[in-house]
Amino acid sequence: MRFCPSCGSQLVFDTPQKTLATTTFAQEEDLSSRSYDTDFYPEVREEIITLLNELDKMRPALVRHKYDSSKDYWNELSSLVGMESVKEQLRNHIIDYNVQLVRKRSHPNLKIVSPFNCIFKGRPGTGKTTVARIVAGILKEEGIIDKGCCVEMDASSITSGWVGFSSKFARLAALESLGGVLFIDEAYSLLNAQGSKGSPGKEVIDTLTPLMENYRDKLIVIFAGYDKEMNELLEQTNPGFASRFKNDIHFDDYNAEEMLYIFLKFAESNYYRITESARARLFALLQIIESQKNENKRFANARTVRSLFETIRSRASIRMANDRKADYDLLTLDDIAIPLEELKSIGAI
Numbered sequence: 001m002r003f004c005p006s007c008g009s010q011l012v013f014d015t016p017q018k019t020l021a022t023t024t025f026a027q028e029e030d031l032s033s034r035s036y037d038t039d040f041y042p043e044v045r046e047e048i049i050t051l052l053n054e055l056d057k058m059r060p061a062l063v064r065h066k067y068d069s070s071k072d073y074w075n076e077l078s079s080l081v082g083m084e085s086v087k088e089q090l091r092n093h094i095i096d097y098n099v100q101l102v103r104k105r106s107h108p109n110l111k112i113v114s115p116f117n118c119i120f121k122g123r124p125g126t127g128k129t130t131v132a133r134i135v136a137g138i139l140k141e142e143g144i145i146d147k148g149c150c151v152e153m154d155a156s157s158i159t160s161g162w163v164g165f166s167s168k169f170a171r172l173a174a175l176e177s178l179g180g181v182l183f184i185d186e187a188y189s190l191l192n193a194q195g196s197k198g199s200p201g202k203e204v205i206d207t208l209t210p211l212m213e214n215y216r217d218k219l220i221v222i223f224a225g226y227d228k229e230m231n232e233l234l235e236q237t238n239p240g241f242a243s244r245f246k247n248d249i250h251f252d253d254y255n256a257e258e259m260l261y262i263f264l265k266f267a268e269s270n271y272y273r274i275t276e277s278a279r280a281r282l283f284a285l286l287q288i289i290e291s292q293k294n295e296n297k298r299f300a301n302a303r304t305v306r307s308l309f310e311t312i313r314s315r316a317s318i319r320m321a322n323d324r325k326a327d328y329d330l331l332t333l334d335d336i337a338i339p340l341e342e343l344k345s346i347g348a349i
Contacts, residue, residue, distance in 0.1 A: 039066075051168055051171060060154065064151045065149060065152070068137070077135075116220045121224075121249070123300065125254075126254070127302065132181055136220075145220065149181070159199075159204075187224060188233045190205060190233060190237075221245075253290075253301055256287040259289070259304075262302055267309065272313070273329055281333055288349065296347065304346075312335050313331075315334075
């Protein structure tokens with residue numbers, strides 16, 4: 001989506017629309033080897049280095065993805081498997097924000113608040129982390145943020161430790177995110193913030209709340225987790241913090257057809273073909289997995305599909321090793337015939 005260069009008000013989508021395609025993932029960076037003299041805002045660079053030194057090796061894992069100018073982030077969003085509701089909501093947020101920018105030309109005193117602090121709700125493996133990375137790139141392309149980085153942290157990894165540890169790490173993550181997106185997965189782990197003055201979860205929330213206000217033009221925060229747990233988190237945190245998240249975006253589970261597509265992309269990327277009979281059996285198996293997902297606490301969408309692919313690939317390797325005439329690039333019906341206990345062991349059913 002872009003504005004007309006002549007009038008600045010016409011909204012146009014210039015991204016090809018696709019229904020199913022492969023998901024792309026950015027490479028993770030080694031935090032300890034990065035250069036700190038070019039990547040961050042000058043006014044916070046010194047504090048970032050100080051926090052890194054204070055936390056030293058005790059800090060939990062933090063991954064920072066830089067903006068990649070060679071990518072078309074709108075196209076990456078459109079090409080994700082399924083997620084049509086997610087895509088529509090994100091496009092609508094962009095449209096709303098850009099319309100407000102046009103209105104501000106006529107009303108200079110109009111206060112525009114970033115609509116992109118979001119809650120991503122859904123089960124594991126539904127693409128929440130991937131979408132957060134893409135959102136950072138899109139917002140950079142649209143000129144809403146100026147760096148387009150995406151910093152990822154896992155809330156469960158910082159809800160233990162000495163008093164003050166969690167607040168320092170939360171501040172470090174936020175400062176590294178300026179100009180981009182701070183993505184906090186399993187955010188419901190911060191629930192232990194309630195009722196304990198010095199608890200790690202409360203430290204994180206109390207640290208992020210003023211930062212989200214002071215840097216509202218530079219910092220976008222996305223919390224992610226299960227629907228029920230995320231609702232409980234927002235209900236139990238202070239109203240000032242919860243009010244900063246204006247948008248809930250739900251990530252649906254993949255259906256059998258979408259899981260089949262994901263499996264075939266895994267196979268393709270590993271240079272496998274699959275027979276028609278194996279494909280039909282696989283689809284039937286995925287329909288069973290879909291039908292039992294609500295009773296299966298280990299069901300994890302794309303992660304479950306990956307585990308299934310690895311199991312089938314391993315079975316195929318054993319078959320191939322015992323057959324001198326085997327086509328080493330072909331998955332067959334025999335490879336799909338996985339015993340029930342093996343399916344249970346990988347969490348597929």
